[in-house]
Every structure is written in C-alpha cells, then in structure tokens.
Amino acid sequence: MDATFASIIAAAAPLVYAAVGEAITERAGIVNLSLDGSILLSAMTGFAVAFTTGRVGLGFAAAAGVSALVALLVAWSGISLRLNQVAVGFVLTLLAAAVASYQGEGFVHQPGPSVTPRPIPVLADIPVVGRALFGQNLSVYGSLLLVAAAGWFLARSRPGLSLRAVGERPEVAHARGINVNRYRYLAALVGGALVGVGGAAFSLDQKLGWSDGHTAGFGWIALAIVIFGGWQPLRVALGCYLFGALQVVALRLQSRIPGLAQILPSIPFPLMIFALLLVNSAGLRRLLARSHRVSRWLLPEAPAALGRNFVP
Template identity: 50%
Template sequence: MNDSQLIAVLASIVLQASPLTIAVCGEILTERAGVVNLSLDGTMLMAAMTGFVVGLKTDNVWLGFLAAAAVGAIFAAIVAVGSIRLRQSQVAIGFVLALLGDDLSAFLGQNYTRMRGVTAPHGGIPLLKDIPILGPLFFDQDIVVYFAMALVVVTWWWLNRTQPGLRLRGSGERPAAAFARGVDVNRVRYLYTILGGALVGLAGAAYSLNVKIGWSDGHVRGFGWIALAIVIFGGWSPIRGAFGALLFGATKALATVLQRVFPEVSVVAFNSIPWLLMILVLLAVGSDYTERFIKAMPKRWQQPLRRVLRVSPPMALGTPFESS
C-alpha cells in the first residue's frame, strides 16, 4: 500500500466515523441532562430511511436531513414524555422504540430499496485542503464531516464553558441542587433529549445520504448500539467520543483490508471485529481488573491511565426528578 492509498483509507475512516460522531454528541447531550435514550438504533434506521426517501422525492438533500432530524426529535420526545411526564421506565421505552423503528423502517422503506437518490455535497476547504496529510483527511471531505468536527467542538464548549451547559450538567448530576438554584430540571431534560434525538436523526440520514448512499432493510442496523457504547467508552465527553467513533471506523476499515488479504475466511469473522473491540473496551473502562492493572503500573502513569480508563456516568442518569 503506497502513501496515496493509505491516505485514502484514512480519509475513508474519517468519513465513516462522522455520522457516529454526530449520534454520540447527541446522546451525550441527552445523558448529561439525566435521560437515557436507548432508541438510537431504531431512530437511526427510521431517520436513514426517511431522509433518503424525502431527499429522493423532493430532489433536495437538505430537506432529507431536515426530515431525518424531525424523526429523531419525535422518537426522543416520546422517550422524554414517557419518562418525565408519565414516570415510565426510560430503558423500556427506548428499547421498544428501537424495535419499532427497525420494523417500521423496513416496512415503510420496502419500495425504495436499491434506488439512487441525492447525496450530500462534497467540497474541499480552500487552502486547508492543500495541507499535507491533514488536508486530504479532514479538509477535502463532505459537509457531514465538517459538521461532525464542528459539532464536537461546539458540544464540548457548550458543556464546559457556558452557563446553559452548567445547568445541563447540573440537571444530570445533582438535579435537586440545580432546582434549588432556579433551574427547571425537567424542562432542561425535555430540551436536550429532543435536541439529542434530532442529532441522532441527522446521523441516520448521514449514512443513507452520504456514507452508505441509498436504502435497504437494516441499512444501519447496530450502529445505534455502537453509538451508545462509544458514549460510555468516551466517558460522556464529546472529544473522547469522537476518538471512539474513529476507532470504530478504523476497525471497519481493518476488517475490509483483512477480507481482501484472506479471501478464504468468512466475511462474518472480519465483520465481528468492531463488535468484539467494543465489548473489550467496555470491559476495560468498567472492570475492577482495570483498577488492578492501573495500580500495577508506575506511579507516574497511574493518574493519566485512570483518567483514560475509568469513567463514571452522570450521577442522576436515568433517575426521574420531582420538584415537589
């Protein structure tokens, strides 16, 4: 593999990781507010189908993205109302919606499989795209990649450098204390659950309109669960979440390369590599053995390793809040 081929593979990894990054940022906003939305897989399937069909019918890719965001917002609103207003289990509602979105997308999209539709525009950023190595990787891409990179920065800044971000984190960490300081906790949770769902919807459309162009049954099945795993792996941080998405994209690319090198091996074996990696990563960040491993390291390495490998969710994640 020469240099140009290697750069092309790396650019493909960045492209494939971008929709996951968008979904991860959306779920981080939701969970940092204290709500667990497990409907991501069904949401992304419904959004991918809806975005593709709307784009196809209107010949407008932006309307496709808008429709997909609306689907994501609706699914998330159901989770929010069911858990906040009706006091039902967030996990149960999200899981049922995940199954519903899977079946509903297959039924409603059955007449649009294997069709050509509109695609997201591609365009390099002047000057930046000419930077050696980094230019082709990050600045000669599609609009989805640029949006994902900007979203990571904006999400991190919003969470850590703004007053609304502080209220958001307070609603997910110590809702009673936030309420005592004048924060309408449930209103914040409604807002960020729906916003996060809209971003997940955009991620679904980013696949059918940009990465895996078109629609077929199960087009992005499993990617929602991967996004949820990356949120945990990333410690509810958008920057670490973006690295997790890139890691998943790299394993997908590795599976493709290995399939070409070893054609006699079943493709199922190579396609399972990303899933096995996610399982190992989740075990690494949540196991007591990880702490034993850290303590066995030299003292100067222990604190950096602990920051990387040990993660903890928002303290009030999944816990309903009652103001009275």
C-alpha cells in the first residue's frame, strides 16, 4: 500500500508541475493553450541537454527556459499585438511539437541520465505516508512543495491577491494602481517555466528518455485538469493525483485487460466534461444557491477576464 501511494505521487509529479503552472497563468487572465507542444518540446530539450552535458539540473533549467519562451510568445502576442491568445497558442502547440520531433531525432531511444532518488532518512519510514512524501527524489519533492507554495501564494499573499484581481477585473486592478500587463507577463513566464519543469520531469524521471510524441496528450490532459480543479492549486493537484492513480492502476491491470494503456488518455476528458456539465447545470446551481460558501467551493468559475486582452 505504501508503495502504491508512493508511485501515484511520483507518477503525477510532471502533470502537477504543468497543471499548477497553467493554473497560475490562467488566474492572471492569460490562456496558454500551447501546453501539449510545450511539454513535448521541454521534455526533449531537458533530455537532450542532460544527455549532452551529463547534468540533470541543467536539463531541467533548459526545459524551463524553452517553455517559458513559448509562454512569453503567447503573452506578447496577446498583450502587445492584441491577437487571439487561443489562436497563437494553438499554432504554437503544433509548432513546438514539430520542433521537438525535428530537433530530438538524434536522441530517440538513447539511454541517458535521470534524477537520483533521495529518500529522507527516518521520515521515509513513517507508515503509510512516509514513502510517498519522503521517499522520493528532488523532482517529486519539488512538485509537492509547489502545490503548497502556489496554494498559499494565490490564496493568502498580497501579490497573489493582485494577480487574481488582474485575471478577474483588470480594469479595477488597473484603477488601483496595479500594472496589469506586467503581472500577466510574469504569470505567463512563471507558469510556462513550470510547464517546462513538468516536461523535464517526464523525460528525466517518470518516462525516461525521448521518442517521437513522448508525452503526447499530457498537455491537453493538464489543461483539462486545470478546469476540473477550478483553477485552485490544491484541487488541481488532486486532479493530477487522481489521474496518477488511474495510470498506476491501469499499468497493473494491463496484463489482464489488453489495450487499457491506449484507452487511458481519454479517461480524464469524459470526467472533465461531466464535471463541467455538473458545474453548469441549472438544477445544481439552484440547489446550492442557498449556501454561497458551499456553492463557491463546489462550483468554481473561470477567471472572469480569461483570454481577454487588456488595453490600459
């Protein structure tokens, strides 16, 4: 049981980076649709750099950089050129995937370096949760810390409040002296870098190495989980762990049910669509209208200014 928990937490780590990163970006009102391509590109870059230099840390840094660059392009085209963020994001999805498969050709199926396990003595021996939380490596510890930090930042910190204001009511935020577009650029960069870390966490930790379409589909899954998780880091992470659990279970059942691995990627989507239908159903809204607190928790809304460019 301990081992199962530990493998779920580890399997979900890349997705946690990507989905929490995207949640931060979207909270500021920028939608970076390029995730599926960004993750592929950063997984390839991370592996290629680590393979060439022999240093895993450098691979993570390069992956974060390249993915932040893609996010910057989305933000810039929206903020400065006032283009449709969805259009630019979609083009970048395909372009980043194509670049990954072109530049990654020499690294296909090469054995390479990976993140070393670093269990924390004593703590890792705590029953049930010990191995899951303290028997991992730096990449997985980072994902756990990120969830806590992002949750605190958005809900409790002053800049987090400003960031949310920028995503909900940019006009009001602007009137209160907040530099809306600076916040948006920063949120896109930070979120993009986290997506890149997620890509590297695939190729250097969870799904070692590089092949064409190595992480295909995970970007769309991350985007779906952001919605499913209501743009809140803790719930987004919960969605990722749910998917991680599905992955681990599918892996164990694969010998008995052939084809399960191929069908797995489609599972989050019916779930997400169901969640969205539930959220938008008039009946449930009426039922919950009496208690604002419960309904706000159960039925989160998208940031009001999501994808809308702001002109000061």
